[in-house]
Amino acid sequence: MMTPSIKPGPEVLEAVIIRFVGDSGDGMQLTGTQFSDTSAMFGNDIATFPNYPAEIRAPQGSLYGVSGFQVHIGSVEISTPGDEVDLLVAMNPAGLKTNLHAVKPGHTIIVDTDAFTKKNLEKAQYEANPLEDGSLDNYRVIEVAMTSMTKEALKDIEGLDNKSITRTKNMFALGMVYWMYDRSLDHTIEFFNKKFKSKPAIIEANTKVLNTGYYFAETLELIPNAYTISPAKMDAGTYRIIMGNTATAWGFLAAAEKAGMELFLGSYPITPASDILHELVKHRHFGVKALQAEDEIAGISSAIGASFAGDLAITTTSGPGLALKGEAVGLAMMLELPLVVVNVQRGGPSTGLPTKTEQSDLLQALYGRNGESPLIILAASTPANCFDFAYEAAKLSLEHMTPVILLTDGYIANGSAPWKIKSVNDMPDIKNKVLSKPKENWHPYDRDKQSLARNWAIPGTPTFEHRVGGLEKDRVSGNVSYVPENHEYMTRIRAEKVQRVENYIPELSTEFADKGDLLVVGWGGTYGSLHTAVKQLNEEGFKTIGYAHFNYINPLPKNTEKILKQFKKVVVCELNTGQFASVLKSKFIGLDILKYNKIQGLPFSNGELVEKFKQLLK
Secondary structure, eight states, rough: OOOOOOOOOOEEEEEEEEEEEEEEEGGHHHHHHHHHHHHHTOOOEEEEEEOOOSSSSSOOOOOGGGEEEEEEEEEOOOOOOSEEEEEEEEESHHHHHGGGGGEEEEEEEEEEGGGGOOOHHTTOSSSSTTTSTTTTTTTTEEOOOOOHHHHHHTTTOSSSOHHHHHTTHHHHHHHHHHHHTOOOOOHHHHHHHTTTTTTTHHHEEEHHHHHHHHHHHHHHHTOOOOEEOOOOOOOSOEEEEEEEEEHHHHHHHHHHHHOOOOEEEEEOOOOOOOOEEEEEETGGGGTEEEEESHHHHHHHHHHHHHHHTTOOOEEOHHHHHHHHHHHHHHHHHHOOOOOEEEEEEEESTTTTTSSSSTTTTTTHHHSEEEEEEEEEEEEETTTTTHHHHHHHHHHHHHHHHHEEEEEEEHHHOOOOOEOOOOOOGGOOOOOOOOOOOOOTOOOOOBOTOOOOOOBBTTTTOTTTOOOOOOOOOOOTEEEEEEEHHHHHHHHHHHHHHHHHHGSSSOOOOOOOOOSSSEEEEEEEEGGGHHHHHHHHHHTTOOOOOEEEEESSEEEEOOHHHHHHHHHHHHHEEESSSSSSHHHHHHHSSSSOEEEEOOOOOOOOOOOHHHHOOOOOOO
């Protein structure tokens, strides 16, 4: 008598890194997003990294046309999308060739064998088929004729052309991955029903292919068992997965609500900042006014006009656009009006690498205007805290009557992570400088004694008529003044106003160690990579390495020099050639500040950071 075999339950993993790659038209961004959203609904901690070409539609099958989406999910703290990949889903030879280096030896690769034609192999510059020449022997390769099986699954559905049928093959791959990692199909099927509610044939096709991939994986003997990742332990609350650009938009919505003001966005579309415009346009019911201007200069100029009229005004851009906005930023600084300029940094110079990340606009943000034009500079560090620093940028701008530049970057703007939903009631108060009642002996440049912020007199308010413009202002009346001593006074008072913001921001703190042999310093979107590397070293027994991360760039926290001096070595890690390191060196003469830089359009990997820090600790 034979004993019936018992199917083992899913193997429990702490974390897994999955990368979906294929042509721009293969739907890899959608596939990755659906897997991320489903895992977030399950309760996993998540970090994602979309990586796509700059071309709207690069030549099919080309190496530079590969679009990818990496997701790192876990039951433990996840701060980065990860380095080495546990599972690679490659929809074509080019995707396999450009991403094979990232797969851990012995781990899994799923390929669509239908795409490995002679023509596609030549486009990917393969001399031989890697599925046949033994070059993949160090990996567990699962060969699936996805395109053929997708067409077979949909042969009885009417109303679909061959192109529409082929486009659903990404759902076959997603279904397989859902089975492998014990994910539910429900969230994605609900997504189909909402997105394509007027196209029932598309709903049916995608749902059927998703299920086909799922059940194919279940019966495939090459996949011995499924895996599962338990929910992560997080603070109690309601969460959603959020992209950095969406979080930025929502932070401004919350600030406008808290300040009791209408929100105005004047913007010109530019990669990778355009999604902030797209998101805010959805919320006109909250009093949002959004203008898609004809160019960058018109975008910021309209925002300055809205600020003059009493709105919370913002403008969004990337590095090339910030260059064009430079004169108008100086105008807002001279007018001493609140304005938030968001720069979602990308690879430069010029148009550079539009879809790749970089931190090379720091010096432009600090000094990229004519004359003495100091501004408040902030930098968000995760997709989720883009919300907090958009709110903080609006708060500081309104309370100190000066423009603020908020730096994010393509990595965190397009990446996503779980975000605990906040109530506007729990956010810090925002006190603007608007004058609402007539005031005797009023002058437009009367200043608050502590902050030095001037009044905000809205046009049309009786007794508050005053002159504005880009010419130098008299320190009291606001009229045009060419008096040498007045110009020097106004130049210094505007700089002092920005410097005094240090009294209104938190002091710098360190993680893991508050003194010791090595302090790792980062700013902006490198937080996840640097935090993870220092945490790993700490767990390995390196207890004399600390980590300090800067979100406030100008002014710096008041205790910055004190913190830096607590360590024998300081290394500043940036995705540029060393801009923040140069700033720190210029401000704190005598400190030996080291640099570790990467300028490849990619974030730091955990492995390269750990190796570098170990070298410095020797």
